[in-house]
Amino acid sequence: MAAGQQPATTAGQSAAPALGNHQPANLGDILERVLDKGLVIAGDIRVNLLDIELLTIKLRLVVASLETAREVGINWWESDPWLSGDTTRLQRENRELLARVEELESGRDRAAIEDRRGD
Structure with missing residues (x-):
């Protein structure tokens, strides 16, 4: 290849050099990672009026695969008769x-x- 000449590319490929082995993650990959490791979202909502607490809502959300949940001791669905x-x-x-x-x-x-x- 002569100096200053770019390498040939095939259709759909970019001529830009690859920066490591990073590939964009698709939704399926992200979901697989979240379910494998687990994700906890926690938050509190408080409504006060003149320093008097009127309402408190505590939100706890756990997103994980069944196997990951069992590993951390969460298995309430096994004993819930409705489920x-x-x-x-x-x-x-x-x-x-x-x-x-x-x-x-x-x-x-x-x-x-x-x-x-x-x-």
């Missing part, structure tokens, strides 16, 4: 609680009726 598909257990517990409430309320009503008879 694990164990809704039959919830339905059974709900029926048992409703039956217990009815039993307690009917017992209270009977006791009130007996109290009125005794007066």
